[in-house]
Amino acid sequence: MSSTADSFKAAFRHHPSGVAVITLDSTTGPVALTASSVFSVSAEPPMLVFSVAKMASASQPLHESSDIVVHLISVDQIDLAKLCAQRGADRFAGDVWTWSRYETGEPFFDAPAVRLRCRVTERVEAGASTLIVGEVLDIYISDDADAQAPLVYHDREWHRLDDGSVL
Amino acid sequence: MSSTADSFKAAFRHHPSGVAVITLDSTTGPVALTASSVFSVSAEPPMLVFSVAKMASASQPLHESSDIVVHLISVDQIDLAKLCAQRGADRFAGDVWTWSRYETGEPFFDAPAVRLRCRVTERVEAGASTLIVGEVLDIYISDDADAQAPLVYHDREWHRLDDGSVL
Numbered sequence: 180m181s182s183t184a185d186s187f188k189a190a191f192r193h194h195p196s197g198v199a200v201i202t203l204d205s206t207t208g209p210v211a212l213t214a215s216s217v218f219s220v221s222a223e224p225p226m227l228v229f230s231v232a233k234m235a236s237a238s239q240p241l242h243e244s245s246d247i248v249v250h251l252i253s254v255d256q257i258d259l260a261k262l263c264a265q266r267g268a269d270r271f272a273g274d275v276w277t278w279s280r281y282e283t284g285e286p287f288f289d290a291p292a293v294r295l296r297c298r299v300t301e302r303v304e305a306g307a308s309t310l311i312v313g314e315v316l317d318i319y320i321s322d323d324a325d326a327q328a329p330l331v332y333h334d335r336e337w338h339r340l341d342d343g344s345v346l
Numbered sequence: 347m348s349s350t351a352d353s354f355k356a357a358f359r360h361h362p363s364g365v366a367v368i369t370l371d372s373t374t375g376p377v378a379l380t381a382s383s384v385f386s387v388s389a390e391p392p393m394l395v396f397s398v399a400k401m402a403s404a405s406q407p408l409h410e411s412s413d414i415v416v417h418l419i420s421v422d423q424i425d426l427a428k429l430c431a432q433r434g435a436d437r438f439a440g441d442v443w444t445w446s447r448y449e450t451g452e453p454f455f456d457a458p459a460v461r462l463r464c465r466v467t468e469r470v471e472a473g474a475s476t477l478i479v480g481e482v483l484d485i486y487i488s489d490d491a492d493a494q495a496p497l498v499y500h501d502r503e504w505h506r507l508d509d510g511s512v513l
Contacts, residue, residue: 180484180485180486180487181483181484181485182392182462182482182483182484182485183392184389184390184392186485186487187386187389187392187462187482187485188386188389189485189487190418190460190462190485190487191386191418193418193420193459193460193487193491193494193496194364194366194384194385194386194418194460194496195362195363195364195496195497195498195507196362196363196364196385197361197362197363199361215385216385216386216387217361218361218363218382218383218385218397219354219355219358219361219383220383220397220472220473220475220477221397221399221472221473221474221475222351222354222355222473222474223351223473223474224473224474225349225350225351225354225473226472226473226475227358228395228397228472228477230385230387230388230395232388251357251358251360251361253360254513257513292360293357293360293361295349295354295357300472301470301472303468303470303477303479305387305388305393305395305467305468305479306387306388306389306390306391306392306393306481307388307389307390307391308387308388308393310387310395310470310477310479312470312472312477314473315349315354316348316349317347317348317349318347318348318349318353318354318356318357319347320347320353320356320357320360324360327360329360329361329362329500329501330362331362331498331505331507331511333364333496333507334496336512336513337512337513338498338507338511338512338513339511339513340362340498340500340505340511341511343510343511344498344505344506344507344508344510344511345503345504345505346421346424346503346504346505346506
């Protein structure tokens with residue numbers, strides 16, 4: 180069939196993804212978004228990419244600031260992923276999901292077991308979204324990262340990977 | 347910790363992904379690669395992105411040809427994904443994984459339930475890889491696509507999503 184927005188969305192409902200939360204500063208304070216569109220591009224130099232919809236509230240800050248933090252999200256932080264995907268929610272109220280700042284200033288959430296501080300090196304306009312390419316400057320992996328179950332987003336549902344899902 | 351290739355790889359071992367197989371023509375016939383780095387970028391116009399390592403055999407063809415097919419892979423086609431990830435294997439011997447061509451010429455595998463014929467609109471060099479941005483021209487979704495279990499790649503293992511993994 181020819182490609183329409185509907186058939187395109189139907190096709191990608193068959194494509195699972197990992198989940199990430201991205202934080203950065205804006206002119207009005209820290210902002211955060213949830214992305215199911217993050218992948219590693221290159222290990223040497225370490226680079227990653229994700230996309231942000233132009234209509235997302237984080238789009239403009241991502242065009243203005245190059246200092247970002249990418250958190251890889253496990254099942255334990257599913258509610259953080261939902262919070263940062265929710266339009267208009269205050270992600271930094273700090274009552275449940277506490278946050279801190281790097282010495283270099285970038286805001287980050289304390290809970291996720293893996294996070295990567297990045298410098299945006301390229302922005303590529305692509306249809307209704309922008310591809311953000313980042314070089315990774317600093318990596319944090321908590322001691323209990325391996326004990327956390329990976330989270331997968333698929334067709335508007337969330338899944339846990341564990342011994343029961345392995346092939 | 348500071349970012350090294352090793353810590354970067356360790357970080358992304360915590361990031362699951364869907365699986366895709368990409369086919370296209372080269373000067374020596376059809377080529378195929380498996381990618382765990384595909385995501386949808388924009389629904390209107392329909393666009394997707396993936397990355398290919400510069401040292402991959404499909405890298406040069408992807409710089410020379412703009413007509414590609416992206417197959418989204420289910421558990422039923424796990425062996426096709428493994429075949430297309432295997433260095434030096436003949437992906438198009440056709441003894442198990444039969445293939446065809448669109449009227450417009452692009453080679454594709456018959457088995458996957460979802461495939462998207464694309465025109466490459468942009469190539470972005472990023473470290474040791476190239477980001478390939480494609481506009482989707484044509485979409486195929488088989489009648490039994492919903493019945494096929496989604497496949498996830500995570501930390502060098504393969505997982506199946508089903509009712510048992512849903513949260």
